[in-house]
Amino acid sequence: MLPPIDTVRLHETPEGVDLALRVAGPAPRAIAYLLDVVVRFAVLLVVLPLGAFAGFGTGLILLAVFGLEWLYPVVFEVRSGATPGKRIMGLMVVHDDGTPVRLPASLIRNLLRTVDFLPMLYGVGLVSMLVDRDFRRLGDLAAGTLVVYADTPPAKPTIPQVVPQAPPAGLSVEAQQAILAFAERGHAVSEARRIELAEILAGSVGRRGEAAVAQVNAWAAWLARGAPDGRG
């Protein structure tokens, strides 16, 4: 069977750790671009009154247009990894090994915007993103960068405080993680569904209904505690 389709790209570090990069596709990036266009336009509106100073003012406006077109993304990407639009969408630019993007790569990917923009409104970039498995436009391919979802620090998980019970032996790591996730996220699903889920697992020890939910929560408490003294 084929590996399940996902938008996660794993990058293995020399230490053998897999970094999971969640690449972002054309839709959120289009919205991010739209937001950036709005920001740029707003800045331009602020600068526009300089036109009152005849030639000098026009020069300043042209400089501002140039800076906004070519340097605006570079400055923000090098400083914090994301332009304001990307930040709002929770995206950021990284090298394809997951390290923060630096000046050379950022310059390359933003200079090549002109190519991606062809023939109009990022037609080439759109096709490139649809074809490439990491949703990279040509600029990303040339610079070796990815646009990924920025990791937000996870909220401290809370699980129900119940008397811990040892789960059945031989549970795989994935199953243990699922038990913990059930305890953390169980309150978000409807009660009937919660019972249905719990019965899948706790049915093997003959628990039904609310008892099954309680059983899985007890296992989760045991797993979360890490069983320091080794006794269930």
Add this chain to the structure above:
Amino acid sequence: MRLDAVGARLRPRRLWEGVDLGFALGREWFLSLWILWWITALPVALLLAVLTGGRPDLWLVAVWWCKPLFEAPLQSWAGRALLGERPEPAERFGIIRAALTRHILPLLLWRRLGLRRSFLMPVTLLEGLSGARARRRRAVLSHGIGVPSWLTLICYHFEAILWGGVLLALVFLIPEELPRLDLTAAVTESDSPVYWFSAAIYLLAFSVIAPFYVCAGFGLYLTRRTELEAWDLEVAFRRARNEQDAAARGSARLTLAALLAVGLVLSLPSPVAEAFAPRDAVLDPVLENGLDPGEAQVIIREILADDEFGSTQEVTLWLPLERDPTEPMDGWIWPSDLGALAVTLAEILKWSLLALAFAGLVWLAFKVIQGVAQTRPRWRRSRSGSQGEGDRPSVQLEPLGAERLPDDIAASVRRLIDKGEHRAALGLLYRASLAELARQGVAIPAGSTEGDCLALAVQSLPAPRVGLMTRVTAHWSRVAYAHRQTSGAELMSLLDDWCRARDLPTGPTRDPGAPDDA
């Protein structure tokens, strides 16, 4: 739905990530979905072309309105492919027939303009809901989220970008000699044939974006259901349950091992018969009576020391030889005195090499010192040589200017002429001229030829002097290189001119120092 065979990774994600998952699915299945789209769309499009009476603008709007009709089979196909049963090409018509039921009529009528079309289509097509239940379900699914509407808007724009991109690319890339595409007509004049062309390209753009749009909506739907119903947990739980059931039904050997471990906990000898005792009965004494911690620690350590626990690994690694110097080298094949001899030989070799290196160093130092000492005298000698022999063509300036020239040059020259040493006389005259040049601050580089000196003189001396200098140089060159002697009379006239130029007394009247010097 059999969720455990699902072909995409289900996990809680942001809604936009769900859209991206959909785009990834769309790319994975693009060709199948694209073909499926055309199978449905092409006949409908042709039929609509007839019905709209050959008006391309109406035709395009009609095709656009019928988009849900083409998307429904895609949705059914994606639903089946996600569950691991990717439909064969032969099943396409079956899928299309199954998808186009009366349930999608609302999608073509009053729900056509709804912006959440692809997100909510699975409710109709995959869950098979209709009426009030479907309405309730849709309300629950789309409660509080705006991404599905954004998705539809974005995909409209992607279509427009593709359409405009292809048209513009054609305009840009068709050479000027060929008939050009009239862009204005292609976009605005609905009765021109170019408009048909442009509408066909729009249809192509529909077909390219449709698989992504349907899959993105589907991905969003999966994400939403994962969020609301914890589908990922169901998958994990079912998998764990299956594994456990398999383990319970598993081979006797596994059970035996597990029970053996229980026997060991009790620090009993572990005969197989005891190990097969019912599990509860064996465990009871431990649970009821309890052990005091110290005793338990001992037992635990004994048990952990057993081979049953842990595993044996064969590790190959390189270790330094001198790691354990006290250990005698049993494997050493040489006798010990031979070894000692070898060590002695090595010592001798080492010291001789060192001595050799030292000797080499001394020799090198000697050569260097010698080289320095040789270079310096040779240089000096060459200089003094040039002074001794007035006829050497290479002229050193410093002795010319400062020391060795006689005080009264004219008298000396005259004396030399009288002695008949014309060559020496001319040499002295020439050297005196050069020295004068040097005294005037003209830097004459080493290795300059007579010509070079003359050129320098031309630059820095007044014109009459230059003429004199030219004459002296010409005579000197003739003597030095061509060995053609200058006559005494010529020399005397040259000397007279030379003296006259310097306001010195001419003629042989005054020759005071000559008898003394001689």
